[in-house]
Amino acid sequence: MKNPTEELLQLRNDIEQSQHDLIRDFLNYLNIYEIEEEIFQKMLQTLTKYTQHTFRITKAIETQEIIELVLVNGIKNKQ
Numbered sequence: 001m002k003n004p005t006e007e008l009l010q011l012r013n014d015i016e017q018s019q020h021d022l023i024r025d026f027l028n029y030l031n032i033y034e035i036e037e038e039i040f041q042k043m044l045q046t047l048t049k050y051t052q053h054t055f056r057i058t059k060a061i062e063t064q065e066i067i068e069l070v071l072v073n074g075i076k077n078k079q
Helices: 004-029 037-078
Strands: none
Touching: 004 037
């Protein structure tokens, strides 16, 4: 097993790279090839906010699915 700190750092770097790639792709679709650094940073901050929000929603969905699965299995096992 790798060093957990290194794994977390790599995962964070992967997310950051993915966000940069997404911004680049959107700009390419709009045929925009250069923007000011300040605008890029604002876009990145907005994307980070939405990424965190989406992550929370995804975790809530997963939690709800687990709860439903446990309840359904619990009910089936009791019958």
